[in-house]
Amino acid sequence: MDKNQSRRQVASMKQSLFDQGLLDEQFIQLEGLQDDANPNFVEEIVTLHYRDSSRLISSIEQALKERNPMDFNKLDTLMHQFKGSSSSIGAKKVKAECNLFREYCRAGNAEGCVRSFQQLKKEYVALRKKLEAYFQLARQVGPQETACRSK
């Protein structure tokens, strides 16, 4: 595959992430900060996010096991942090699941929390895999003008 074809594939892959509602404008903001000194800035940020958020995921899983009673304040606080980190990379769908989880926390709905957390984890893992594939291809193509507006 020649370089131009690869570049088109990278662009198409990225556009697809926006079209599926997985990413929002914040991702574009991060790309806009990439420069010659930090050509992999977005990948660094995303890697940092997944490192930090995996700890939060474990903490939330642990807190969800405490059923008598479930500590909804603790869960809400953890999810607030997780949502903040997800928002920072533009993880749109994950952020929406965070909001749903927090609504269940505020309603004191334990089953709702468990269900929405399962869905959140699915979205979280799915996006992670897609971003890993995207960055892997982007690295092969090399530094380029990647910032572009989503449609």
Add this chain to the structure above:
Amino acid sequence: MAHEKMRTKLTALVVDDNKLNRKIHEKMLESFGVKSEGVENGREAVDIHCRGHRFDLILMDMDMPVMNGIEATKELRLMGIGSIIVGVSSRCTEAEIRKFMDAGLNDYHEKPFNTAKLSSILDNI
């Protein structure tokens, strides 16, 4: 660009317990030619000022351990720090924003922070 040349003399302090946010905000500031430092909580923000450092702009998160943004803003104002302090938080109820503003902020922006918001802040410094 001319406005970026003018901004190269500005300094900023990023106060946020989240390393990811500090990294992003510092990179945004760098893109405008603003030299920045980052600290993890309000206590460190106060301490750095006690050591004599001064900044043109302080980006202050609200929820932080040890000392939160509201307490830190109050203390900095009591110390006579006249820097532009901008609250940056994911809290969004009016009551929470009002409480933060009343602590002594010049401005408040909801996270995620972006270059458009930063540009509007820097235009007023």
